[in-house]
Amino acid sequence: MLSFQKLLRADQINKGDLVKLFNRADIYKDKLSKSEKITDLDGKILASLFFEPSTRTRLSFETAMHRLGGKVITVEDGSSSSTKKGETLEDTGRVIDQYADIIVMRHPKPYSVEEFSKYVTNPVINAGDGDNEHPTQSLVDSYTIYSEKGSLENLKVGFLGDLKYGRTVHSLVNILSKYNASFKFISSEYLALPDKLKTVAKNNSNSFQEYQTVNAEILEDLDVLYVTRVQRERFDNQDDYIKNKDVCYLDKKYISAKNNSIILHPLPRVDEMDKFIDELPNAKYFEQVGYSVPIRMSLLYSLVNL
Amino acid sequence: MLSFQKLLRADQINKGDLVKLFNRADIYKDKLSKSEKITDLDGKILASLFFEPSTRTRLSFETAMHRLGGKVITVEDGSSSSTKKGETLEDTGRVIDQYADIIVMRHPKPYSVEEFSKYVTNPVINAGDGDNEHPTQSLVDSYTIYSEKGSLENLKVGFLGDLKYGRTVHSLVNILSKYNASFKFISSEYLALPDKLKTVAKNNSNSFQEYQTVNAEILEDLDVLYVTRVQRERFDNQDDYIKNKDVCYLDKKYISAKNNSIILHPLPRVDEMDKFIDELPNAKYFEQVGYSVPIRMSLLYSLVNL
Amino acid sequence: MLSFQKLLRADQINKGDLVKLFNRADIYKDKLSKSEKITDLDGKILASLFFEPSTRTRLSFETAMHRLGGKVITVEDGSSSSTKKGETLEDTGRVIDQYADIIVMRHPKPYSVEEFSKYVTNPVINAGDGDNEHPTQSLVDSYTIYSEKGSLENLKVGFLGDLKYGRTVHSLVNILSKYNASFKFISSEYLALPDKLKTVAKNNSNSFQEYQTVNAEILEDLDVLYVTRVQRERFDNQDDYIKNKDVCYLDKKYISAKNNSIILHPLPRVDEMDKFIDELPNAKYFEQVGYSVPIRMSLLYSLVNL
Numbered sequence: 001m002l003s004f005q006k007l008l009r010a011d012q013i014n015k016g017d018l019v020k021l022f023n024r025a026d027i028y029k030d031k032l033s034k035s036e037k038i039t040d041l042d043g044k045i046l047a048s049l050f051f052e053p054s055t056r057t058r059l060s061f062e063t064a065m066h067r068l069g070g071k072v073i074t075v076e077d078g079s080s081s082s083t084k085k086g087e088t089l090e091d092t093g094r095v096i097d098q099y100a101d102i103i104v105m106r107h108p109k110p111y112s113v114e115e116f117s118k119y120v121t122n123p124v125i126n127a128g129d130g131d132n133e134h135p136t137q138s139l140v141d142s143y144t145i146y147s148e149k150g151s152l153e154n155l156k157v158g159f160l161g162d163l164k165y166g167r168t169v170h171s172l173v174n175i176l177s178k179y180n181a182s183f184k185f186i187s188s189e190y191l192a193l194p195d196k197l198k199t200v201a202k203n204n205s206n207s208f209q210e211y212q213t214v215n216a217e218i219l220e221d222l223d224v225l226y227v228t229r230v231q232r233e234r235f236d237n238q239d240d241y242i243k244n245k246d247v248c249y250l251d252k253k254y255i256s257a258k259n260n261s262i263i264l265h266p267l268p269r270v271d272e273m274d275k276f277i278d279e280l281p282n283a284k285y286f287e288q289v290g291y292s293v294p295i296r297m298s299l300l301y302s303l304v305n306l
Numbered sequence: 307m308l309s310f311q312k313l314l315r316a317d318q319i320n321k322g323d324l325v326k327l328f329n330r331a332d333i334y335k336d337k338l339s340k341s342e343k344i345t346d347l348d349g350k351i352l353a354s355l356f357f358e359p360s361t362r363t364r365l366s367f368e369t370a371m372h373r374l375g376g377k378v379i380t381v382e383d384g385s386s387s388s389t390k391k392g393e394t395l396e397d398t399g400r401v402i403d404q405y406a407d408i409i410v411m412r413h414p415k416p417y418s419v420e421e422f423s424k425y426v427t428n429p430v431i432n433a434g435d436g437d438n439e440h441p442t443q444s445l446v447d448s449y450t451i452y453s454e455k456g457s458l459e460n461l462k463v464g465f466l467g468d469l470k471y472g473r474t475v476h477s478l479v480n481i482l483s484k485y486n487a488s489f490k491f492i493s494s495e496y497l498a499l500p501d502k503l504k505t506v507a508k509n510n511s512n513s514f515q516e517y518q519t520v521n522a523e524i525l526e527d528l529d530v531l532y533v534t535r536v537q538r539e540r541f542d543n544q545d546d547y548i549k550n551k552d553v554c555y556l557d558k559k560y561i562s563a564k565n566n567s568i569i570l571h572p573l574p575r576v577d578e579m580d581k582f583i584d585e586l587p588n589a590k591y592f593e594q595v596g597y598s599v600p601i602r603m604s605l606l607y608s609l610v611n612l
Numbered sequence: 613m614l615s616f617q618k619l620l621r622a623d624q625i626n627k628g629d630l631v632k633l634f635n636r637a638d639i640y641k642d643k644l645s646k647s648e649k650i651t652d653l654d655g656k657i658l659a660s661l662f663f664e665p666s667t668r669t670r671l672s673f674e675t676a677m678h679r680l681g682g683k684v685i686t687v688e689d690g691s692s693s694s695t696k697k698g699e700t701l702e703d704t705g706r707v708i709d710q711y712a713d714i715i716v717m718r719h720p721k722p723y724s725v726e727e728f729s730k731y732v733t734n735p736v737i738n739a740g741d742g743d744n745e746h747p748t749q750s751l752v753d754s755y756t757i758y759s760e761k762g763s764l765e766n767l768k769v770g771f772l773g774d775l776k777y778g779r780t781v782h783s784l785v786n787i788l789s790k791y792n793a794s795f796k797f798i799s800s801e802y803l804a805l806p807d808k809l810k811t812v813a814k815n816n817s818n819s820f821q822e823y824q825t826v827n828a829e830i831l832e833d834l835d836v837l838y839v840t841r842v843q844r845e846r847f848d849n850q851d852d853y854i855k856n857k858d859v860c861y862l863d864k865k866y867i868s869a870k871n872n873s874i875i876l877h878p879l880p881r882v883d884e885m886d887k888f889i890d891e892l893p894n895a896k897y898f899e900q901v902g903y904s905v906p907i908r909m910s911l912l913y914s915l916v917n918l
Binding site for chain 2: 647649667668671672674675678679686688689879880881882898901902904905
């Protein structure tokens with residue numbers, strides 16, 4: 001039994017929820033690896049509503065539902081439908097609620113999924129509402145760390161790149177703050193972690209350090225390095241973009257042989273890291289995509305059977 | 307055995323068809339409410355072809371097919387495909403006929419589904435061809451009335467809003483004209499029921515009345531109130547739109563405590579009714595969406611097994 | 613066991629592959645005709661990625677997967693997704709590889725499917741990469757001929773229309789060159805078969821003839837006539853288009869009663885043939901679409917179970 005029926009924000013997921021979700025995800029991961037038939041959501045329907053396209057997130061959820069033996073109805077690009085006729089999100093919610101047993105929704109407008117979910121009786125999962133929240137990415141990130149490191153407790157975790165706008169960074173910092181982490185934040189001053197989150201991280205960690213340029217020494221003893229993309233559209237001019245980006249560029253030479261960190265990235269990536277890092281055993285960003293399936297299976301099952 | 311294999315127009319559905327379709331829909335409604343597994347269309351494929359997007363209608367049909375244990379192939383927005391290469395609807399029909407066991411199609415052009423269906427050997431359902439027809443909406447409407455009122459016979463039915471262009475109004479008037487209805491039509495003069503339908507309704511009803519402004523008294527003794535949206539795009543200027551719309555606005559105060567009518571609406575709605583009506587037990591427009599699933603299941607099954 | 617795990621080009625398919633694929637397709641064709649339940653890919657997922665829409669090809673593959681008891685995740689029009697955020701095809705490949713058991717991909721850019729497939733561990737099928745390749749159309753074409761004529765050996769085959777740009781013509785010429793064909797090529801000089809393919813066809817056939825205008829006599833003793841569309845966009849002006857098109861126009865009068873050829877066309881067709889040919893028993897272009905399902909089922913199954 002999870003502590004929520006509608007997953008709208010990462011901070012709804014407490015430590016007990018994580019334990020339950022991870023345990024079931026482990027079972028599914030094992031069954032998937034053995035190609036065992038799973039029928040846990042046989043006969044159930046997921047509505048996968050993307051009012052803004054996102055191939056990776058949508059296909060991850062739909063794969064998860066199919067692997068559970070369930071069915072999927074999809075809106076691949078809802079920017080062109082009912083909403084154009086002036087229907088409110090509330091009415092759309094009440095309509096879809098008649099069809100599906102669980103709803104996953106992405107929408108470009110912040111808080112739109114919450115608005116939508118108010119009149120839905122079935123479970124709802126926020127798959128990204130603009131710049132606001134994308135709570136299942138945090139589940140994927142933390143489940144990847146848990147699987148690769150054996151636990152979330154007492155980890156040394158570095159965050160590199162855009163720590164100001166990166167919503168996945170904020171959510172993961174919030175989660176790891178409950179597990180005695182040691183934090184290193186590496187970004188230009190302009191892209192630093194917001195003050196509110198700095199306070200959370202300082203007050204709930206073994207250690208807290210900030211850096212404005214990445215180098216080998218900072219990364220040396222990390223357990224986890226979480227990299228994010230610096231987005232061009234955040235800057236007024238090209239020079240500022242380059243300047244802010246370059247201090248966060250992850251060169252392969254920074255990852256020495258004795259560096260045991262796993263490197264994660266929420267993807268898509270563009271040019272924030274050396275491509276040759278892909279060849280290192282540290283690179284786990286595609287495995288991270290793989291972990292997204294069992295953890296989302298676990299979430300779908302748990303919400304439908306709450 | 308239904309009287310048609312291709313459902314293109316509402317007037318193809320006779321009283322015998324309604325009895326068969328409603329009976330099977332009742333069985334499915336019961337099974338759905340008990341989450342019983344249904345495999346009646348196991349192994350069958352529905353082609354859901356939307357050459358114009360319509361989320362509610364498409365997902366209703368796809369849900370119905372999935373609930374029957376069937377599979378779905380989808381064109382979510384066909385405005386961008388083969389037809390662009392100059393393929394005729396006839397050829398598209400002959401192609402899709404090779405893939406699916408039954409086809410549901412929406413297209414912006416009137417009579418296009420009929421044209422398409424001519425060379426299709428499998429069953430075809432018109433899910434809306436421009437301003438022309440949308441016969442399964444009439445099935446949903448009449449099945450909702452039948453389920454909520456116990457019968458279609460001898461009902462007092464009011465129609466409010468755009469009675470001129472509303473194709474769902476026309477179809478429902480045609481159907482209820484076979485069941486000794488008493489009709490009340492409420493709209494501005496400009497949006498009144500077309501003369502041809504007036505004749506049908508007058509000649510086939512217990513009583514026939516017209517009103518040009520809505521009020522509590524008119525609605526008091528109705529069994530069913532069917533509300534439709536007045537569409538802005540029907541008017542040359544904003545003033546005309548407002549004038550025609552305001553006389554049809556459904557205020558909550560018109561629905562008194564002793565009013566037993568069920569209120570239906572084909573959706574989407576915009577601002578043609580008081581939002582607080584949602585809280586009344588009379589409001590059944592979202593239940594109406596719910597009824598769309600078993601009645602469409604019944605139709606899909608009956609056509610595939612004709 | 614096929615000779616390839618990723619099908620990117622028609623020339624990867626050797627004679628042994630064809631035997632295996634045709635044999636299994638025959639079994640599926642038989643089961644489909646008897647509506648027998650097939651569960652050969654039960655629990656498996658096909659990713660159907662169309663970065664350029666193609667309803668016929670996409671629905672053919674998805675139908676094939678559903679008929680095998682498998683599941684499908686779809687990108688109907690990928691021109692609007694991740695790639696817009698700057699993700700490389702390589703990264704997209706590594707992501708989708710985590711979800712699906714087999715991937716079918718169409719993309720407007722030549723060689724893009726090959727690039728994509730390099731980092732995919734699961735099987736990949738090229739469903740068209742711009743003007744470059746569309747190998748499963750050759751499978752459909754040759755399986756249709758095999759089914760209708762009983763064998764691919766020693767056939768008299770005519771090609772009519774655009775032999776210069778038609779990639780399906782090139783692939784089929786390559787395949788039939790392995791089976792002692794007698795070739796007739798009919799097209800304007802401008803749209804003639806490229807020299808390289810002429811050499812292949814000349815050196816690997818019982819006979820080789822070229823014509824610049826179609827007539828009844830040329831077609832009289834053919835086993836197979838393969839017609840393609842002359843595309844307007846290949847010409848600078850309307851006059852050139854008309855001139856090149858008219859010499860290839862297939863009139864019904866060219867197909868006499870004693871003509872036993874089957875007429876094939878990769879579709880869509882526009883106005884390159886007399887519509888009344890549809891009524892002749894020779895016309896097999898819609899049956900050709902029907903054959904696409906069992907042969908693609910055979911390919912999907914064989915690649916997943918390599």
